[in-house]
Amino acid sequence: MTEEPPGKYWRDDGILHIDVRGLGPPEPMVAILFHIEKPEEVGPVIVHHFCEPIYFYPELTEMGWSYEIIPGEPEEVRLILRQKT
Amino acid sequence: MSMLMLSGAKDRLLPSSIPFRFFASASVFHILFWIALLMGADDLATFNGGTGWVLAAIHLATLGTFAMTAMGAAFQLLPIATRQPLVHNWPTYLTFWLFMPGTLILTFGMATTSMAALTVGGIATSSGLLGFALLTADNLRRASSLPLVTAHGWIAMISVLALTVLALLLIFDLDTGFLPDHRAAAATHMSFAAFGFMGVLVFGFSYVLIPMFALSRALPPRIGWMGLVFSALALAFATPALLLEITILQFAALLCAHISAAAYLWQMRTAFKTRMRKRLGPAFIVIRASWALLAISLLVALATLLGAPIPNGATLFGFLLLAGWLLTFLLGVLQRIMPFLASMHANPKDGRTPLLSELTAQRPLDIHMFCHGAALVLVATGIVTDITLLIATGAAIGLIGAIAFATFAALVIRKL
Numbered sequence: 369m370t371e372e373p374p375g376k377y378w379r380d381d382g383i384l385h386i387d388v389r390g391l392g393p394p395e396p397m398v399a400i401l402f403h404i405e406k407p408e409e410v411g412p413v414i415v416h417h418f419c420e421p422i423y424f425y426p427e428l429t430e431m432g433w434s435y436e437i438i439p440g441e442p443e444e445v446r447l448i449l450r451q452k453t
Numbered sequence: 454m455s456m457l458m459l460s461g462a463k464d465r466l467l468p469s470s471i472p473f474r475f476f477a478s479a480s481v482f483h484i485l486f487w488i489a490l491l492m493g494a495d496d497l498a499t500f501n502g503g504t505g506w507v508l509a510a511i512h513l514a515t516l517g518t519f520a521m522t523a524m525g526a527a528f529q530l531l532p533i534a535t536r537q538p539l540v541h542n543w544p545t546y547l548t549f550w551l552f553m554p555g556t557l558i559l560t561f562g563m564a565t566t567s568m569a570a571l572t573v574g575g576i577a578t579s580s581g582l583l584g585f586a587l588l589t590a591d592n593l594r595r596a597s598s599l600p601l602v603t604a605h606g607w608i609a610m611i612s613v614l615a616l617t618v619l620a621l622l623l624i625f626d627l628d629t630g631f632l633p634d635h636r637a638a639a640a641t642h643m644s645f646a647a648f649g650f651m652g653v654l655v656f657g658f659s660y661v662l663i664p665m666f667a668l669s670r671a672l673p674p675r676i677g678w679m680g681l682v683f684s685a686l687a688l689a690f691a692t693p694a695l696l697l698e699i700t701i702l703q704f705a706a707l708l709c710a711h712i713s714a715a716a717y718l719w720q721m722r723t724a725f726k727t728r729m730r731k732r733l734g735p736a737f738i739v740i741r742a743s744w745a746l747l748a749i750s751l752l753v754a755l756a757t758l759l760g761a762p763i764p765n766g767a768t769l770f771g772f773l774l775l776a777g778w779l780l781t782f783l784l785g786v787l788q789r790i791m792p793f794l795a796s797m798h799a800n801p802k803d804g805r806t807p808l809l810s811e812l813t814a815q816r817p818l819d820i821h822m823f824c825h826g827a828a829l830v831l832v833a834t835g836i837v838t839d840i841t842l843l844i845a846t847g848a849a850i851g852l853i854g855a856i857a858f859a860t861f862a863a864l865v866i867r868k869l
Contacts, residue, residue: 374670392598393534394665401668401729419536422466423665426796430809 373402384409387416389444397424404433404449415447416440467529469798469869471545475525476791478553480862482517483784484855489513489564490832491848497772497832498765498839502636504571504627509564514775516556516578519651522783524548524585526658527606529794531589534661535596535603544588552581568628575624579617586613601677605657608685612649615692616642640695643771648710649688651779656680656717663721666737666789667728672720680716683709703758711751718744735815739785739822746777746829769836777829784825784858788818791865798869812868817861824854 374395376387386403388396396417403409411433415421420437428435432452440446490497493506500507528545532538539545559574561567593606619642626632660677664670687709694702721744750773757766792812799807831847834840 392671393661394668395671397665398668398670398729405729422797423533423793426793426809429796 373399375399377403384411384413385416386413389416389418396421397427400424400449401427401431404431411449411451413449414438415449417445417447418443420445421447466797467532467539467542467545469794471542471549472525472529472794473791473866473869474549475521475528476787477862477866478549479518479521479525479783479787480855480859482513482521482556483780484852484859485560486510486513486518486780487828487848487852487855489560491845491852492564494835494845494848495841497844498768498836498841500768500771502639504563504566506564509560511771511775512556512560512563514780515646515651516552517560519779519783520582520585521552521556522787523651523654524552526786526790527585527589527654530658530662531592531606534599535592536598537592537595539588539592544584548581548584548588551577551584555579555581571624571627575621579621582613582617586610586617599661601674601681602657602661604678604681605653605660605684608681608688609650609654609657612645612653612688616645616650619645634696634698637696637698641692644688644691644695644706647774647779648684648691653681653684655779655782656684656713659717659721662786662790663740664724664728666730667724667733668730669724670727672723676716676720676723680713680720683713683716687713700758707751707755707758711755714747714751718748734789735818735822736785736789739781739788739825742826743778743782743785746773746781750774750778763837765836765839769833772833772836776832781825781829784821788813788821788858788861791862795865795869807868812865814861814864817857817864820857821854821861824850824857828854 374388374391377399378385384403386400388399391399400413400415404411404413425435428449433449434452436448436450438446438448489506489510493500493510496505496507502508528539555574555577557574558570559578562570562572562574589606590610593603593610596603619638622632623635623638623642626635626638632638660672664672687706690702690706690709693699694706750770753763753766753773754770757763757770763769792809795812796807796809799812828847828851831843831850833847835843835845835847
């Protein structure tokens with residue numbers, strides 16, 4: 369898929385942020401995978417989500433990424449994704 | 454902190470015993486379906502309604518495997534998709550304990566023409582189905598997201614109500630004969646069950662599940678809505694068409710079903726074209742085969758209605774629709790979804806979340822895929838040629854495949 373991914377993304381201090389709030393299923397998952405599947409993306413990656421993406425966890429684990437919820441804004445679930453060594 | 458948060462995530466899931474009891478039962482009923490078909494092999498090609506092994510086989514598939522899978526999937530996936538949790542868990546247990554034994558008793562009654570078993574099983578099964586419909590309707594009522602999926606859910610639940618009322622009338626009619634046309638009522642019951650309930654539910658769930666598994670972009674809703682309108686029209690035309698045997702309305706209903714299926718298949722094609730995951734795995738071979746069989750079944754129905762010389766065309770249509778499309782699709786989805794849910798539920802002693810690939814036993818699935826395909830071809834050929842040996846051989850091979858599938862299910866459940 370070569371087109372632009374859904375959602376917003378930016379870099380802050382070299383860390384990729386992906387904001388998938390407001391997207392309908394399965395676009396949050398597509399947006400995150402679009403970025404982390406790139407070989408040059410080694411993480412960590414911060415995801416701004418509207419809910420905890422529990423259906424995404426098996427996929428992340430399979431791809432060799434770990435996840436952790438970190439404090440975020442109200443009404444936001446913020447995750448930090450790290451590539452497992 | 455993160456561990457607390459993660460345990461919170463687990464809490465949003467239902468206890469694994471809820472969805473997996475439905476999926477395990479569906480796997481067992483799948484075995485019973487092929488056994489019943491084997492027993493009724495001699496009657497299948499010319500099946501024209503009435504009690505016996507063929508009727509039992511149909512209901513072991515539709516209730517035992519299709520509805521059972523739909524219940525397990527809906528109870529687990531719908532609350533998360535709509536972000537509206539179930540109010541209580543206990544009604545799901547009650548639904549299961551009415552529906553599972555009810556289906557066993559009902560199908561036993563069908564096979565042996567036992568009015569007592571038909572009555573008890575019919576009431577228990579209907580109560581379980583209505584319980585499921587009420588729980589689902591309550592969730593759909595509170596849902597504010599996914600309007601297209603929710604609308605499909607509503608049509609499916611209205612169909613559950615219609616098929617259940619007709620089912621009870623059909624059972625009591627066996628004893629009293631009060632219905633003016635038992636066969637017409639049975640055909641209407643089947644149209645609500647196969648197309649209105651399971652078909653529409655499969656369409657609706659596919660709009661979320663298939664893009665999720667294939668990692669596709671969200672599907673354009675306009676075609677999905679068009680498909681749903683034609684599904685509803687197909688049911689609206691089919692009811693008087695079948696009850697009153699009005700040929701022109703039968704054509705209208707079938708035409709609407711064709712358009713609805715075409716819209717669905719177009720959406721699935723879009724999901725495939727926009728997918729990120731290039732290697733979809735063996736489950737998608739099964740799922741894609743089911744889509745081909747959906748199209749073939751509808752073409753067989755049209756050809757039969759137009760008077761094409763297809764021997765036992767109506768039976769062939771029923772077999773391709775139920776075993777070809779719905780059974781194949783649901784087994785494809787089950788083999789994808791069971792390891793997925795197991796991974797979320799798994800609580801390993803070493804603290805390491807198992808990989809999806811570790812939870813999938815591919816060998817039994819390969820055996821199942823081969824046997825299922827061979828069984829479909831043999832039984833369909835047996836129906837057209839009216840050769841019992843072909844049907845029996847197909848059912849026996851299907852049975853081997855079903856046992857392999859149940860082995861896969863058992864291996865997944867063992868890792869929970």
